[in-house]
């Protein structure tokens with residue numbers, strides 16, 4: 739991992755150990771490591787502190803996000819509809835040492851996302867793809883200028899309609915990153 743540095747904390751060691759040991763064990767549509775690393779870097783570089791994740795699954799991306807938030811003093815709300823995955827995520831967050839940075843919600847994001855109280859500065863959207871534009875519209879009013887909305891599995895060949903939608907918004911700057919499974923990274927420039 740690229741977080742090597744002289745001032746490694748006990749938490750850094752615990753998270754790295756967990757990620758290294760579970761590298762080949764993610765079975766529930768979890769993000770590839772490259773995408774986890776990218777989420778971590780975006781949060782730390784921008785000093786984000788109020789994060790939302792839609793689609794926890796068993797917690798791979800959530801661990802990277804929460805690890806980054808442990809550096810910025812932030813907190814993550816993550817939402818999962820499937821009870822088995824939610825319970826596994828809870829156990830994984832605990833083992834990785836990042837549970838203190840996460841509010842893990844077992845809920846239908848279609849219902850919970852519109853009710854979330856903002857403002858937020860970072861969103862990772864990775865649940866049901868047919869709802870991507872709705873999640874964006876729900877959260878946009880709760881994002882301040884400078885915030886970042888990252889959407890997974892978006893590329894020229896995948897969920898491109900979402901890219902077409904966000905890229906025509908005048909107050910967002912959206913780029914596609916293809917290092918992992920494809921991410922649309924949208925920075926809010928103005929209200």
Ligand SMILES: C[S@@+](CC[C@H](N)C(=O)[O-])C[C@H]1O[C@@H](n2cnc3c(N)ncnc32)[C@H](O)[C@@H]1O
Pocket residue numbers: 766767768769792793794795796797798799800817818819820823845846847848864865866
């Ligand atoms: C691609 S996986 C998420 C992977 C996760 N971000 C990771 O890297 O470990 C998508 C998850 O979204 C969940 N999901 C689908 N529809 C949902 C909804 N309406 N509300 C909440 N979660 C939902 C699925 O159960 C699934 O676990």
